[in-house]
Each structure stands twice: as C-alpha cells, then as structure tokens.
Amino acid sequence: MAETTPPSDFTARRRWMAVLARASAAEITSRLERAPPLPAHARLRGPETGLVMARGRQGGDGAPFNLGEMTVTRCTVRLPAGIVGHAYVAGRDTRQAELAAALDAALQDPALQPALLTAVIEPLAAAQAERAARDARRAAATRVEFLTMATMR
Amino acid sequence: MAYVAVKGGERAIEHAHAWLAEERRGDPALPELTVAQVEQQMSLAVDRVMAEGACFDRGLAALAVKQARGDLIEAAFLLRAYRTTLPRFGASMPLDTGAMRVRRRISATYKDLPGGQVLGPTFDYTHRLLDFALAAEGEPPPPAPESPAEAAAMPRVTGILAQEGLMAAEPHSEAEPGDLTREPLAFPADRPLRLQALARGDEGFLLGLGYSTQRGYGNAHPFVGEIRLGEVAVEIVPPELGFAIEIGDLTVTECQMVNQFAGSRTEPPQFTRGYGLVFGHGERKAMAMSLVDRALRAAELGEDAEAPAQSQEFVLYHCDNVEATGFVEHLKLPHYVDFQSELEKLRQLRATAMQEAAE
Structure with a gap:
C-alpha cells in the first residue's frame, strides 16, 4: 500500500475522515459556524453518488464474499494553496461530502488544523462517541444476569 | 415463448396508474405518511428491503416501501432497479x-x-398480544434504561x-470473491x-x-x-x-x-x-x-x-425474489398468439379423438 502522506498525518487524517463520514451536513455546518472560515475551494471531482460493494467474510473470519452494495458519495476539492482534499461518505448527502472534502483539505494545512480540530472535529467526535456509548449502556441494561435455581427458591 | 407487440391500451394504463396513485395515498383526510416516518417506524420493513434489494440505504429503501404501498418484494425490485443507475466506486475491505x-x-x-x-x-419474550395502546396516538415511550457498560470484548x-x-477453522483467504451482479x-x-x-x-x-x-x-x-x-x-x-x-x-x-x-x-x-x-x-x-x-x-x-x-x-x-417475481409474473403478459396455437392444437386433438371414438 503506497502512503501518500507521512504516517503521523496518515493516522490523524484517517481519524478526521472517519468522523466527517459519520456527521450530517447540518452537524458539520453548525460546527463550522464556530470555526474560522474555510478557504474557498474548487471542485475537482463530484460531489457524486455511487456504490461500494460491502464485503463480509464467510464464517466471520474466512474468505471474503460480497454482502451487498451501499450508497456512497465522494468529492475531491482543491484549495488555492494547492492542497487537495478527499471525502468518501456513506449515503447520498452531496453537501456532507463536499464539506468533508473541503475540511479534509483545510485540515492538512498546519496553520488551520489546530483551530478546525478544536472547533469541528473534536465536538463531532464527542457527539458520535456519546451516541455509541448510549447504545452500549442501553445494551448493558439488557444483559441477562442469571440466577441459580437455589436463589430463586 | 413469444410475445407480440400489441398497440393500444395506453389510455387504460394511464388511468390504471392514476388509480394506483390514489390508492397509494389512501384517504386524503388522513395525514400522508412521510418517508422519514417509514424509515423510523417501519424500520424492519426497511431493513428487509435493503437486504433483499442488496443495497444499504435506509432513505431509498423507505421511499421504495412507500412507493410500493408496503409490498416489500416490489420495494426490493425498485431498489435493485435504482442501483443500476449508479456507478460502482469499488469494494470495501471485509467487515470485521x-x-x-x-x-x-x-x-x-x-x-x-x-x-x-x-x-x-x-421481540423475544414479548407475549404477542395485540397492544391496543399503539392504536391510539400517545406520548413517546420513556427512554430505555441504561446501565454502566463494560468495555469487555x-x-x-x-x-x-x-x-x-x-x-x-475457516481457511484464511484474501481471494477476490466472485460477484453475481457482474457474472451470471x-x-x-x-x-x-x-x-x-x-x-x-x-x-x-x-x-x-x-x-x-x-x-x-x-x-x-x-x-x-x-x-x-x-x-x-x-x-x-x-x-x-x-x-x-x-x-x-x-x-x-x-x-x-x-x-x-x-x-x-x-x-x-x-x-x-x-x-x-x-x-x-x-x-x-x-x-x-x-x-x-x-x-x-x-x-x-x-x-x-x-x-x-x-x-x-x-x-x-x-x-432471489426479484428474479422469481419476474418469471412468475411474466405469465400476466399477453400470450395471445401462444395460446391461440395451443387452442388450435387442442381442437385438432379433440376432433381426432372424437372421430376415432365414433368409428
């Protein structure tokens, strides 16, 4: 696998792309209102909606198989400084994909990154983590506590 | 098997579809169902349509359920038809x-x-008794209880x-799987x-x-x-x-x-x-x-x-219910010429049989 960015950027970039993929256009927009303005961008590709074939593994851990497709929207933009941003997000929200690509580009700019991480990515990540944690707590509440027959008598 | 192009019927078809649209809407005195309501409140129908339509998109599947008036096989068909209009960007890594x-x-x-x-x-452990409380509009149920979650694997x-x-053991493999949407x-x-x-x-x-x-x-x-x-x-x-x-x-x-x-x-x-x-x-x-x-x-x-x-x-x-539907339901299409030849053959056989019986 060819890495186009140094490993440190690569990890951070993977994370913000994952967060943006799970945030609606409305959520991203509302966070951007509290952030420094994004540089204007030019569209290089899309936003366009297509399909990704989701794969599973037989038995959960064996050979891959094609489970079924999912809708995915992608977008590529370029900033005046030349930085290129990409987005691939599940679903058909073209606005989300374009915002995510613009943010991906801006976040690669060391001058913009700290403010955008603080104002946009961290709050979105926290909201997503809380949604997941709430599901985990509701699931935990349905965990069966077995009683032995002796204590039931 | 063969079909013959027959002219006519356009007006009848148009009128039939107008009636279908009216039937789909139901009594206009009642509020119209929104796609978001279908997605949220008929969520297992939406899930089934995504599974059998082989396309994960809750909004599209909910729209298909609404358009198909709740006919889930018809809805899966609609979703399959829609996916053919989209390009494929690639395949995911296998889900973990x-x-x-x-x-x-x-x-x-x-x-x-x-x-x-x-x-x-x-649904397990529910009593499968009709809940008439759901027949009346009421307040949303209270939030489900929560317990501290362990991070245990x-x-x-x-x-x-x-x-x-x-x-x-499943033999480990990264082999490229065949895809029946691409090759029969x-x-x-x-x-x-x-x-x-x-x-x-x-x-x-x-x-x-x-x-x-x-x-x-x-x-x-x-x-x-x-x-x-x-x-x-x-x-x-x-x-x-x-x-x-x-x-x-x-x-x-x-x-x-x-x-x-x-x-x-x-x-x-x-x-x-x-x-x-x-x-x-x-x-x-x-x-x-x-x-x-x-x-x-x-x-x-x-x-x-x-x-x-x-x-x-x-x-x-x-x-595959979309394929099965196609072949079973094609029997509804005009088979007038096929049937005419069957009729003629049968008349001939009967005539011969009766003649032989008379002799």
Missing part, C-alpha cells in the same frame, strides 16, 4: 464483525460466555470452540458466491428451506452458537489515498450456526458452521441463511446431498 458495536448478542450454546447474553431491542463463540480444536451464476458455485446469493435471497424462501433441514430434509442438528446485531465500520482504500479510511457504519445481523460433523477420511469429527450475515436487523433471515449455508456445504464435507436445501442449483436459482 468481531469488532461490532453490539446492541444484541445471544448464544444458545454457552450461558456464561465472555461479554454475556445481551438481549437488545428484541465479546469474542466470537466460534473462536471459543476453535481454541479447543472442536470447530473447523455458474455451478458448482463456491461458498463466497453462495453467501452473496443467500444474503440477498428471499427471507420466506430461505426460512422454509432452513426449516426443512430441521425437519429431516438434510440431516441438520444445529445450535445457535451466536447471533449478534449492531454497527460495523466500513473501510475502503481509495486509490487516490492509498490507505484505508472509514466511510461510515453498517447495521448488520450475524448468525453463527454450529452443526455436528461426523468427520471424513481427512477431517476428525468436529463442529462445522453455517453462516448468516444480512443488512439491518434481520435475525430470522440471518438464522435461515446460516441453516441453508450449512446445508449447501454437504457436498464439500462429503455428506449425502439429497434434500432440496442441499441442492445448489435448486436453492440459488430460486432464492
């Missing part, structure tokens, strides 16, 4: 269901397994059995292709076949090793990036069905698994799929393969 954010996880083989039995939002039950050597099925079909066909197959058909294996048509002795429902991250490697990124989550249901296996010349007696994985919350479908998957492995495991559920051609050629 072991890392699922689990909402439900049960095992019928181990009571005290690591991670425990988590019931999740289930939920290992797969099949992994627990594999550690003891009691479960046949050929037989014998390998297991990845069979699983793709089953994952998009009709729930009712697979349920009946799975049931048949339990009733003696296929010698199955299954146990639910594990069922899990939850969200799994989807990763792709876009060529322009060259590294894997998460593009969102899929809700899936997975079933590991544990089956006896008597052993063969090369394999010792051990458990084998049937596997089910479906889009959305589809437990019945995942269970049926895992029963049929195991039945279809009979030949490769050196077992007798005489029951319908063990026949690849029988199962895979007939489990």
Whole structure:
C-alpha cells in the first residue's frame, strides 16, 4: 500500500475522515459556524453518488464474499494553496461530502488544523462517541444476569 | 415463448396508474405518511428491503416501501432497479464483525460466555398480544434504561470452540470473491458466491428451506452458537489515498450456526458452521441463511446431498425474489398468439379423438 502522506498525518487524517463520514451536513455546518472560515475551494471531482460493494467474510473470519452494495458519495476539492482534499461518505448527502472534502483539505494545512480540530472535529467526535456509548449502556441494561435455581427458591 | 407487440391500451394504463396513485395515498383526510416516518417506524420493513434489494440505504429503501404501498418484494425490485443507475466506486475491505458495536448478542450454546447474553431491542419474550395502546396516538415511550457498560470484548463463540480444536477453522483467504451482479451464476458455485446469493435471497424462501433441514430434509442438528446485531465500520482504500479510511457504519445481523460433523477420511469429527450475515436487523433471515449455508456445504464435507436445501442449483436459482417475481409474473403478459396455437392444437386433438371414438 503506497502512503501518500507521512504516517503521523496518515493516522490523524484517517481519524478526521472517519468522523466527517459519520456527521450530517447540518452537524458539520453548525460546527463550522464556530470555526474560522474555510478557504474557498474548487471542485475537482463530484460531489457524486455511487456504490461500494460491502464485503463480509464467510464464517466471520474466512474468505471474503460480497454482502451487498451501499450508497456512497465522494468529492475531491482543491484549495488555492494547492492542497487537495478527499471525502468518501456513506449515503447520498452531496453537501456532507463536499464539506468533508473541503475540511479534509483545510485540515492538512498546519496553520488551520489546530483551530478546525478544536472547533469541528473534536465536538463531532464527542457527539458520535456519546451516541455509541448510549447504545452500549442501553445494551448493558439488557444483559441477562442469571440466577441459580437455589436463589430463586 | 413469444410475445407480440400489441398497440393500444395506453389510455387504460394511464388511468390504471392514476388509480394506483390514489390508492397509494389512501384517504386524503388522513395525514400522508412521510418517508422519514417509514424509515423510523417501519424500520424492519426497511431493513428487509435493503437486504433483499442488496443495497444499504435506509432513505431509498423507505421511499421504495412507500412507493410500493408496503409490498416489500416490489420495494426490493425498485431498489435493485435504482442501483443500476449508479456507478460502482469499488469494494470495501471485509467487515470485521468481531469488532461490532453490539446492541444484541445471544448464544444458545454457552450461558456464561465472555461479554454475556445481551438481549437488545428484541421481540423475544414479548407475549404477542395485540397492544391496543399503539392504536391510539400517545406520548413517546420513556427512554430505555441504561446501565454502566463494560468495555469487555465479546469474542466470537466460534473462536471459543476453535481454541479447543472442536470447530473447523475457516481457511484464511484474501481471494477476490466472485460477484453475481457482474457474472451470471455458474455451478458448482463456491461458498463466497453462495453467501452473496443467500444474503440477498428471499427471507420466506430461505426460512422454509432452513426449516426443512430441521425437519429431516438434510440431516441438520444445529445450535445457535451466536447471533449478534449492531454497527460495523466500513473501510475502503481509495486509490487516490492509498490507505484505508472509514466511510461510515453498517447495521448488520450475524448468525453463527454450529452443526455436528461426523468427520471424513481427512477431517476428525468436529463442529462445522453455517453462516448468516444480512443488512439491518434481520435475525430470522440471518438464522435461515446460516441453516441453508450449512446445508449447501454437504457436498464439500462429503455428506449425502439429497434434500432440496442441499441442492445448489435448486436453492440459488430460486432464492432471489426479484428474479422469481419476474418469471412468475411474466405469465400476466399477453400470450395471445401462444395460446391461440395451443387452442388450435387442442381442437385438432379433440376432433381426432372424437372421430376415432365414433368409428
């Protein structure tokens, strides 16, 4: 696998792309209102909606198989400084994909990154983590506590 | 079989569709159902349409349910038709269901397994009595109770059995799987292709076949090793990036069905698994799929393969409800010329038979 960015950027970039993929256009927009303005961008590709074939593994851990497709929207933009941003997000929200690509580009700019991480990515990540944690707590509440027959008598 | 282009009927068709639209809407004095309401409140219908339409998109599936007036096979057909209008960007990395954010996880083989039995939002243990409270509009229910969640891992039950050597291991592979949406099925079909066909197959058909294996048509002795429902991250490697990124989550249901296996010349007696994985919350479908998957492995495991559920051609050629609908419902199309020739043949045969009887 060819890495186009140094490993440190690569990890951070993977994370913000994952967060943006799970945030609606409305959520991203509302966070951007509290952030420094994004540089204007030019569209290089899309936003366009297509399909990704989701794969599973037989038995959960064996050979891959094609489970079924999912809708995915992608977008590529370029900033005046030349930085290129990409987005691939599940679903058909073209606005989300374009915002995510613009943010991906801006976040690669060391001058913009700290403010955008603080104002946009961290709050979105926290909201997503809380949604997941709430599901985990509701699931935990349905965990069966077995009683032995002796204590039931 | 042949059809003849017949002119006419356009006006009748137009009027029929106008009536259909009115029937779809129902009594205009009642509020119209929104697609968001279907998505939220008919969520298992939406899940089934995504599974059988083989396309994960809740909004599209909900729209299809509304347009099809709740006919879920028609809705799956609509979704399949829509997907053909979209380009394919690529394939995901295989989902890691072991890392699922689990909402439900049960095992019928181990009571005290690591991670425990988590019931999740289930119909199980409800009394199946009609709830007339739902017939009246009311306040939303109170939020479900919450308990502190442990970060404990939920290992797969099949992994627990594999550690003891009691479960046949899945050979590790990164082989590119065949895709029946690109190439027509050929037989014998390998297991990845069979699983793709089953994952998009009709729930009712697979349920009946799975049931048949339990009733003696296929010698199955299954146990639910594990069922899990939850969200799994989807990763792709876009060529322009060259590294894997998460593009969102899929809700899936997975079933590991544990089956006896008597052993063969090369394999010792051990458990084998049937596997089910479906889009959305589809437990019945995942269970049926895992029963049929195991039945279809009979030949490769050196077992007798005489029951319908063990026949690849029988199962895979007939489990797709969109294809089956197409061929069954095409009988409605004008067959006037075909039938005319049948009529003439029959009249001739009858005339000959009566003449012979008279002689």
